Amino acid sequence: MIKNILKQFLILTLTILTVNCLNFRSGEFEGTPVTKNFGVSKKTLVKLNTDYQILIGGESGNANENIVQKWKNEAAKVLNESGDVLSTRSETEANYVFDIKVTESSSYFSVNVSIWFSILTAGVIPQYSKSVISLNLSVKDKSGKVLGEVKREEKRTEFGQILLLFVMPFYDPGTVVDAQRREMLSSAYAEIKEKGYLKK
Numbered sequence: 498m499i500k501n502i503l504k505q506f507l508i509l510t511l512t513i514l515t516v517n518c519l520n521f522r523s524g525e526f527e528g529t530p531v532t533k534n535f536g537v538s539k540k541t542l543v544k545l546n547t548d549y550q551i552l553i554g555g556e557s558g559n560a561n562e563n564i565v566q567k568w569k570n571e572a573a574k575v576l577n578e579s580g581d582v583l584s585t586r587s588e589t590e591a592n593y594v595f596d597i598k599v600t601e602s603s604s605y606f607s608v609n610v611s612i613w614f615s616i617l618t619a620g621v622i623p624q625y626s627k628s629v630i631s632l633n634l635s636v637k638d639k640s641g642k643v644l645g646e647v648k649r650e651e652k653r654t655e656f657g658q659i660l661l662l663f664v665m666p667f668y669d670p671g672t673v674v675d676a677q678r679r680e681m682l683s684s685a686y687a688e689i690k691e692k693g694y695l696k697k
Contacts, residue, residue, distance in 0.1 A: 520673035523652040526684040527676070531578045535690045541582045544591035547572045548598050554605035568599055568678065575682045582695065593644075593695060596635040597682075603628040626655045630677065634685045636694040645694040647685045651677060 535541070547569045551558035572595075573584040585591050603626060632649040653674070689695065 519656045521654045521656070522673055522677045525651050526649060526680045529680040529684040529687065531575055531679075531683050532686040532690050533578075534580050535582045535695050537581050537695055541592045541695060542585040542587075542590050543576060543582055544586070544588045544594045545569070545572050545576070545584050546594065546596045548596075550598075550600050552600060552602040554603075567675075568597075571675075571678050572597055572682055575679060575686060579686070592639065594637040594639075594641075596637065597685075598633045600631045600633075601628050602631070624656070628653050628655075630681070632681050632685060634689075636689060645689065645692055647688045649681045649685050651681060653677060 549560055549565045549568045551560050576582060576584050576595075588594070630651050630653060632647075634647040634649075636644045636646070638644055
């Protein structure tokens with residue numbers, strides 16, 4: 498019976514911390530609009546190879562498949578919104594290849610220690626985590642030759658506590674994360690356009 502009570506307490510606390518959190522970003526690329534018209538003379542197809550990984554204290558961690566898929570979907574969606582450059586799954590049809598590598602780095606304390614302090618106090622002691630999101634994009638032609646590279650980096654801080662329960666009806670923590678993903682990609686694509694990596 499005590500085991501069941503402890504199990505239910507743990508599940509309840511994890512649920513509270515997951516739902517009751519605020520996200521903040523450093524915002525270097527905040528507000529970046531989607532790139533419209535790369536200026537290519539004809540419709541151009543790009544094969545996107547998007548990879549997402551987590552580093553915890555410098556060591557590889559288990560990436561959430563849902564987050565991996567969100568990066569893949571958003572990379573294609575933002576590119577397709579340009580109007581004249583579209584993503585394709587076929588490497589043979591593609592005029593170019595974008596290799597996108599996203600790395601989210603966190604400290605061991607942020608991921609594995611902070612949350613336990615919060616769990617043991619049922620969310621009274623805040624759970625705090627900080628991560629750095631790095632995006633590296635290589636532009637390649639059909640032969641695999643690298644035409645250019647683009648790098649972007651932003652920080653994100655997550656703060657969770659039981660008292661945020663009263664804020665949640667007015668705040669969606671996923672909004673900040675989604676906007677950061679979209680605007681980092683938009684900024685990277687804008688640099689590709691600006692530097693003319695895609696031939697006209």
